[in-house]
Amino acid sequence: MLEESAYAAVTQGSGLRRLAHVLTVAGSDSGGGAGIQADIKACAAACVYCSSVITSVTAQNTIGVQGVYSLAENFVAEQLRSVLSDMQVDVIKTGMLPSPGMITVLCQSIKEFPVRAIVVDPVMVSTSGDVLSGPSTLSGFCKELLPLADIVTPNLKEASALLGGISLDTVDDMRFAAKSIHDFGARNVLVKGGDLPGSSDAIDVFFDGEQFHELCGPRIMTRNTHGTGCTLASYIAAELAKGTPMLQSVQAAKSFVKSALLYSKDLMIGNGPQGPFDHLFMLKNQLNNYAPKWTFNANSLLLYAVTDSRMNKKWARSITEAVKASIEGGATIIQLREKEAETSAFVKTAVDCMAICRSYNVPLLINDRIDVALACDADGVHIGQSDMPAELARKILGPGKIIGVSCKTPAQAMKAWTDGADYIGCGGVFPTNTKQSNPTIGLKGLETVCLASKLPVVAIGGIGAGNIQSVMELGVQNLKGVAVVSALFDQESVATETRRLKSLLTVR
Numbered sequence: 071m072l073e074e075s076a077y078a079a080v081t082q083g084s085g086l087r088r089l090a091h092v093l094t095v096a097g098s099d100s101g102g103g104a105g106i107q108a109d110i111k112a113c114a115a116a117c118v119y120c121s122s123v124i125t126s127v128t129a130q131n132t133i134g135v136q137g138v139y140s141l142a143e144n145f146v147a148e149q150l151r152s153v154l155s156d157m158q159v160d161v162i163k164t165g166m167l168p169s170p171g172m173i174t175v176l177c178q179s180i181k182e183f184p185v186r187a188i189v190v191d192p193v194m195v196s197t198s199g200d201v202l203s204g205p206s207t208l209s210g211f212c213k214e215l216l217p218l219a220d221i222v223t224p225n226l227k228e229a230s231a232l233l234g235g236i237s238l239d240t241v242d243d244m245r246f247a248a249k250s251i252h253d254f255g256a257r258n259v260l261v262k263g264g265d266l267p268g269s270s271d272a273i274d275v276f277f278d279g280e281q282f283h284e285l286c287g288p289r290i291m292t293r294n295t296h297g298t299g300c301t302l303a304s305y306i307a308a309e310l311a312k313g314t315p316m317l318q319s320v321q322a323a324k325s326f327v328k329s330a331l332l333y334s335k336d337l338m339i340g341n342g343p344q345g346p347f348d349h350l351f352m353l354k355n356q357l358n359n360y361a362p363k364w365t366f367n368a369n370s371l372l373l374y375a376v377t378d379s380r381m382n383k384k385w386a387r388s389i390t391e392a393v394k395a396s397i398e399g400g401a402t403i404i405q406l407r408e409k410e411a412e413t414s415a416f417v418k419t420a421v422d423c424m425a426i427c428r429s430y431n432v433p434l435l436i437n438d439r440i441d442v443a444l445a446c447d448a449d450g451v452h453i454g455q456s457d458m459p460a461e462l463a464r465k466i467l468g469p470g471k472i473i474g475v476s477c478k479t480p481a482q483a484m485k486a487w488t489d490g491a492d493y494i495g496c497g498g499v500f501p502t503n504t505k506q507s508n509p510t511i512g513l514k515g516l517e518t519v520c521l522a523s524k525l526p527v528v529a530i531g532g533i534g535a536g537n538i539q540s541v542m543e544l545g546v547q548n549l550k551g552v553a554v555v556s557a558l559f560d561q562e563s564v565a566t567e568t569r570r571l572k573s574l575l576t577v578r
């Protein structure tokens with residue numbers, strides 16, 4: 071499974087393998103941060119082959135664009151023919167198309183050599199504000215290329231230019247823009263709101279012709295954002311080339327860009343205001359956690375079983391027996407919280423529990439211990455305010471692992487979000503004997519944190535059959551479930567108690 075997806079390989083009848091293949095038709099960035107160079111690196115990071123047709127050569131660095139030299143249209147046509155007539159391209163991704171003739175040449179090639187999908191990044195102005203494709207291309211763009219596009223990914227400036235210069239200042243304006251651009255014939259539209267004024271988040275609006283989705287991510291404070299648009303579009307193309315559905319491809323691409331920006335926050339390449347980032351950060355992560363982050367499903371937080379070795383000892387059962395029983399009773403995610411275990415025993419137990427959880431397709435997280443999570447290839451970790459900082463944990467674990475962070479306040483919830491966590495655990499909702507000296511925040515405190523949190527929340531602390539419904543009745547949209555220790559494990563039958571809580575959670 072990993073081999074198949076990691077190398078995006080398709081075995082043909084002959085036994086030969088072929089790689090999912092993106093062709094980028096774009097301009098060269100001599101600085102290496104954007105354009106063709108970014109596209110090739112993004113595809114490489116997604117383990118997809120990338121061929122390239124160069125439309126224009128720019129003299130460019132972190133300060134700006136010093137020169138643009140566009141290739142002759144017939145030579146672009148020749149490059150397109152060379153690639154498309156010989157290689158089996160899955161997806162074409164377009165970037166800088168500097169002249170109307172270039173757009174015509176490209177559209178003719180697409181019609182002559184159909185591919186599975188076309189991703190259009192309407193590159194018009196560089197991050198430094200330099201014009202890369204002037205107004206003369208607008209008509210061809212809208213009339214010829216957009217009707218062939220499976221997805222087009224304008225930022226606010228580009229969306230405005232495509233729509234005759236209208237101002238786009240709010241998320242509602244972005245929805246309007248997405249719908250209007252869809253009317254040109256593009257099947258899906260992603261309007262990127264990274265530049266939206268007055269918003270602390272990066273909100274993108276995705277429209278598939280029927281439904282709108284607001285895709286929200288934290289704004290990463292870094293100078294190294296040069297090439298994010300090219301990278302996002304190329305990563306979408308790479309996912310589509312592997313056969314990933316459209317919305318998931320967009321989500322995977324957003325997650326990749328977010329992780330790359332986080333990893334490259336402090337990189338220093340060039341002296342200008344707009345630096346490039348490191349697309350291949352995952353190669354530096356020794357365990358190469360390639361699984362895309364969107365595999366985390368917040369619904370798995372519904373009945374979150376947190377183990378306790380002391381309780382399991384008391385009831386004379388092993389941790390593996392306890393984990394298996396809780397899954398059979400309906401637990402939707404497991405956390406190994408083994409405060410007293412020695413490292414070697416903890417790793418062994420974790421490896422055994424991983425095998426059980428994998429066989430039931432239930433995620434397994436490790437409490438506190440990043441090293442143990444790495445050693446047993448767990449699905450992720452849960453860390454508290456005094457454990458390894460979440461930002462660092464994300465760096466160590468890579469984008470493919472789940473990270474949960476304990477939060478008692480809105481400020482902690484906000485930090486968990488910007489640090490790259492996937493969910494927060496919020497409590498103690500009620501008093502508990504399981505964790506010493508644990509301040510109680512009550513249902514009101516839980517509600518306050520949920521309302522402030524951008525991440526899904528699981529409630530914890532003193533939760534059992536008697537009060538589980540009062541927690542879920544708060545009815546806050548991002549409160550996804552309850553995490554429970556003693557009500558499951560300090561009991562004679564773990565499976566029976568898990569079943570009881572599950573039925574209380576699922577009752578209508």
Ligand SMILES: Cc1ncc(COP(=O)(O)OP(=O)(O)O)c(N)n1
Nearest residue numbers: 438452453454455476495496530553
């Ligand atoms: C789901 C969940 N939420 C909160 C916690 C508590 O974590 P932490 O604050 O690090 O305390 P310890 O569990 O380490 O004692 C949790 N474990 N799980």
Ligand SMILES: Cc1nc(C(=O)O)sc1CCOP(=O)(O)O
Nearest residue numbers: 497498502504531532554555556
């Ligand atoms: C591990 C833990 N963390 C908490 C927090 O408030 O963050 S409360 C807690 C213990 C929860 O155990 P029980 O379900 O037995 O009350």
Ligand SMILES: [Mg+2]
Nearest residue numbers: 438453454457
């Ligand atoms: Mg902890």
